[in-house]
Amino acid sequence: MQPTLVILAAGMASRYGSLKQIQGFGPGGETIMEYSIYDAIRTGFGKVVFIIRKDFEQNFRDQFGSKLEGKIKVEYVFQDLNSYVESDVPADRTKPWGTAHAVLCAKSAVQEPFAVINADDFYGRDAFEKAYNFLVNDCNEGTYAIIGYELLKTLSDHGTVNRGVCRLDENGNLESIAERLNIALRDGKITCDDGMEPHELPLDSSVSMNFWCFHPSIFAISYQMFRDFVEANKENPKAEFFIPIVADEFSKSGKGVIPVIATTADWFGVTYKEDAPSVQASLDALVAKGEYPQNLWG
Template sequence: MHSKPTLLVLAAGMATRYGSLKQVDGFGPNGETIIDYSVHDALRAGFGRVVFVVRKAIEEEFRAAMRRRFPDSLPIDYVAQELDMLPAGFEVPEGRTKPWGTGHAVWVAASSIQEPFAVINGDDFYGYKSFELVADFLRNSTDDNEHGLVGFRLENTLSEHGAVSRGLCEVDREGYLKSVTELTHILHAEGGIVHQEPGAVAGFLSGSETVSMNLMAFKPSVFPHFGQGLREFLAGNGTNLKAEFYLPAVVDGLVKSGTARVKVLQTPEKWFGVTYPEDKAAAVQCILRQVRAGVYPEDLWQALSPQ
């Protein structure tokens, strides 16, 4: 059992819209990846181990890129996420090439994690305060059925270059999650921020809504619920070649069934990421501004060391 929480990094995405392996693309002054900054922030906040979920097709390249970055003393493990990794009784439908999604990625990591952990997307920049909120929550929460979700202000999470997916959160007066709904097509448009779901009428959002960016904090007791959720998803959507088992769907199910409570940890940070190739220039500038402001050292790799 590890005394410090583990950081679970979801890095198996195919980056279809980005056009290259953005998980190892350089954004910092010395070629640092976005993952570098996430690991740096997590270590500062008190995390003690990193587990990467990757596809076998990119694992060799990914390992080589990560190997030269982090201190030798940092425990790192790799978990493969493949289409044929499914619960007993289910098979990959003919023609399926799309990964099963973020919920599936967490499920395949279950055997590698026995301690409290946080989940992040490998291509999202969350900011140090977000990791500090998660680490504090995992240190102080003693209820195995209480989990955490970092909530971002919607207007702080959009891309200027196209539509994005966000988990829209409904939060009660005590700061606990009531529901999270995955909206898959949110973008800036004439008149404001619009969400246009397939087959539905377009609606407007104010920008002040709380959304999930898949930075979540869990106790290991959550893993059986991922397994159950995955089986239910496959039973209803297994032949759909495009359907994905989203991480927020598991959290929403936990809350609505009364199985667990999820504390929403509101962060002041401004998210940025690289959904589209055009996003890279802005991401590079965001990091450079933080380096110049002293938030991060210029040579991040030399500064990486476990707490």
């Protein structure tokens, strides 16, 4: 069975200031996620599932409908505040429930091993090849995975970033992800400021860019955890149910392991509007090298 690609595209893009998921960056006006879909298709994925807000639907159908027809199966699922919430949503709750809730919203559309990515990040062909190989050969109810990126390759020239820094055990499996804030390259060193004394991080730290590989068993785990999360956070309208919360429970409860699969791919994304020219230049360079065609869909 071919694996599925699930794309998290329901975000508000608050720091960026626009619907960056469908902004064109490639030489043919391609969005960043089109390069991810292109890589997924050529490495063997059989379906793409867009997780979006309902009011994004027509934008996405206009953007991708004709381009992807006949190339890969496409489904749309919607994340809203009421999805999988069994009681009334608190009246002061306006913020989305988080990335793990978004993945849970894909439950009805995914019955096979699947990868999860962000819509606005470029991940690179090597990452998709490694994810595909894992999903086809090694993924099961007790083994999920995360694609690990080198921290130095994930920074922005236009401001600080927050990254989930992975801690690995002696077998290369994920022990934990620590969210580090205000990371930047300063005087040849990577430092972060977590609200206390700034401290240094190794240049080759493995970080999560939200590229996960899951077995469908994740849905049952997430569902139970989300019910408990909603109950525990009725009075906290900004609390979010993130994927690392579920991953941490999966590992620490003994349900299974999550290998960290290192990729040689370069990551880039658009955290800030000022990142857009460098993203366009990076895509132009990859096209010039022949890694992608001038027009993805010919």
